[in-house]
Amino acid sequence: MGYHEEWGFARTPLMLIVFVALLVSFLVGGIIPLNKNLADYFFKVMEEMKKEVLVSESVLLIALRIFTHNATTAVLMLVPFLGLAWGLVTLFTTGLTANAVLTLNGVTSSLFKLSYLLLLLAQPHSILELAAYSLLSSESLMLTISFKGGHLREEALKAFKVALVSLLMLLIAAVVEAYIICLHLGAGKALKPSPFPSSWK
Numbered sequence: 001m002g003y004h005e006e007w008g009f010a011r012t013p014l015m016l017i018v019f020v021a022l023l024v025s026f027l028v029g030g031i032i033p034l035n036k037n038l039a040d041y042f043f044k045v046m047e048e049m050k051k052e053v054l055v056s057e058s059v060l061l062i063a064l065r066i067f068t069h070n071a072t073t074a075v076l077m078l079v080p081f082l083g084l085a086w087g088l089v090t091l092f093t094t095g096l097t098a099n100a101v102l103t104l105n106g107v108t109s110s111l112f113k114l115s116y117l118l119l120l121l122a123q124p125h126s127i128l129e130l131a132a133y134s135l136l137s138s139e140s141l142m143l144t145i146s147f148k149g150g151h152l153r154e155e156a157l158k159a160f161k162v163a164l165v166s167l168l169m170l171l172i173a174a175v176v177e178a179y180i181i182c183l184h185l186g187a188g189k190a191l192k193p194s195p196f197p198s199s200w201k
Contacts, residue, residue, distance in 0.1 A: 014141060018084065019134035023121075025088045026130075029095025030117040031110045034103045042093075042100035057185055063171075063178035070129065070170050074136055078163060080147050083140025087133050125180070128173035132166040139163075 034042075053065045077087040098120060102113050120126060139162040146155035 011138070011142065015134055015138040018087070018138040018141070019130065021084075022087055022091045022130060022133055022137065026091040026095040026121075027114065027117055029092040030099045030102075031095075031113045032099065033108070034096070034099055036103070038096075039100040039103040042097045043104055046097050046100070054181075054185075057182060059175070059178045059182050062181055063174040066177055067171050067174035070174060071167055074133060074166060074170060075163070077133055077136040078140050078143070078159060080140060080143040083143075084137045087137035087140075091133070123177075123180070125173035125177040128169045128176070132169040132173070135162050135166045135169075 049069075053062055056062065073090055077083045077090075079086070095117070098117060099113065102116060107113060107116075121130070139159050143152070143155050143159055146152050
């Protein structure tokens with residue numbers, strides 16, 4: 001039995017498992033108790049990133065900055081052996097960032113935090129980002145399997161295609177997120193942190 005016949009069937013289930021794992025990592029980071037010092041730290045990081053992006057009210061410029069940051073973060077999720085771990089850590093710290101905002105606003109209830117996080121996840125760009133990260137992290141596992149089995153060259157082509165699709169998804173997500181940000185700026189509303197890694201969190 002060839003490599004593709006042996007492992008090809010595992011791609012979709014593996015991606016779904018990774019999707020759930022990344023989702024759980026984000027939610028856990030978002031609901032665990034945070035002390036004020038830790039919450040202050042993550043909030044300051046978010047504010048600094050936000051300043052780097054909001055140097056213009058142009059949708060395209062904001063989208064470019066968001067995409068650049070997210071793509072840089074995402075590419076590391078494709079690295080064999082380490083990609084999934086990086087994805088889990090990234091989503092966990094992103095959950096911590098949202099958690100920090102809630103904690104500093106006096107929210108301590110895990111149930112309320114979970115409700116807020118689920119609302120963040122319902123945003124179109126959040127779904128696209130999570131899907132892209134799941135594709136890349138699961139492909140990292142496939143690359144690891146192929147490396148151990150001596151089929152790295154065969155899998156590398158598929159990894160390249162996965163990377164292109166994922167980057168396209170992140171680009172669309174960045175444009176959507178930038179448009180939402182500009183709508184908020186135009187309405188004079190306070191920005192909410194994105195539930196996934198972005199340059200303005």
